[in-house]
Structures are given as structure tokens and as C-alpha cells.
Amino acid sequence: MVDEINTTVDINTHTNVVLYGTRFCPFCMLARKLLKSKKVDFTEISVSGDRELWDEMERKSGRNTVPQIFINDEPFGGYDDIAALDSKGELDQKLGLA
Numbered sequence: 001m002v003d004e005i006n007t008t009v010d011i012n013t014h015t016n017v018v019l020y021g022t023r024f025c026p027f028c029m030l031a032r033k034l035l036k037s038k039k040v041d042f043t044e045i046s047v048s049g050d051r052e053l054w055d056e057m058e059r060k061s062g063r064n065t066v067p068q069i070f071i072n073d074e075p076f077g078g079y080d081d082i083a084a085l086d087s088k089g090e091l092d093q094k095l096g097l098a
């Protein structure tokens with residue numbers, strides 16, 4: 001059983017962004033870079049070597065790759081998915097920036 005994880009709510013947007021990932025995965029790095037470019041606070045949950053947290057990520061997202069990004073507990077998929085949203089100009093709104 002995974003203990004309750006405290007996640008950060010961005011003080012400006014009131015949005016809760018969570019990234020499940022591993023430290024050196026290239027797609028995780030890209031996702032971090034994109035979220036940092038938006039200047040929103042996000043919580044990172046490292047699933048490296050942690051079967052329970054990886055299982056939790058899979059259960060919540062229905063996916064088995066990292067990263068997985070959640071905005072206000074809603075799964076938005078991996079880096080490609082949030083990058084596609086950004087290209088369509090929809091990510092800022094999801095992040096509470098627009």
C-alpha cells in the first residue's frame with residue numbers, strides 16, 4: 001500500500017501537477033523542461049526501482065511508460081501528449097495559465 005503522497009498546488013494557478021518519472025529517462029527530461037518552461041510548480045514522484053509506485057502510476061494512468069503527467073488528478077499521458085497539447089495551444093489552459 002502506497003502512503004498518501006503530498007503533492008504541491010501551484011500558488012498562482014491553484015493547479016496540482018504531478019509527474020511520475022525516473023531520473024534519466026529522456027522523455028521525463030523533456031516533460032520536466034516543458035513544465036519548467038511554463039513556470040508552474042509540480043510534484044515529481046520517482047518510480048525508479050519502486051514497484052509499488054510504478055503500479056500506482058499504471059493503475060491511475062492506464063499506461064506503462066514514464067513519464068506520466070497528471071493535472072488535478074486527471075491523467076494527461078506522457079511527454080508526447082503534453083507537447084501535442086502545447087502545440088495546439090491547449091496546455092496553458094489545462095495548467096490554469098490561460
Ligand SMILES: N[C@@H](CCC(=O)N[C@@H](CS)C(=O)NCC(=O)O)C(=O)O
Binds near residue numbers: 026028065066078
Ligand atoms: N511517448 C512516450 C514515450 C515514453 C517512453 O518510451 N518512456 C520510456 C522511458 S524514457 C519507458 O517508459 N520505457 C519503458 C520502461 O522503462 O519500462 C512519451 O512521450 O512519454
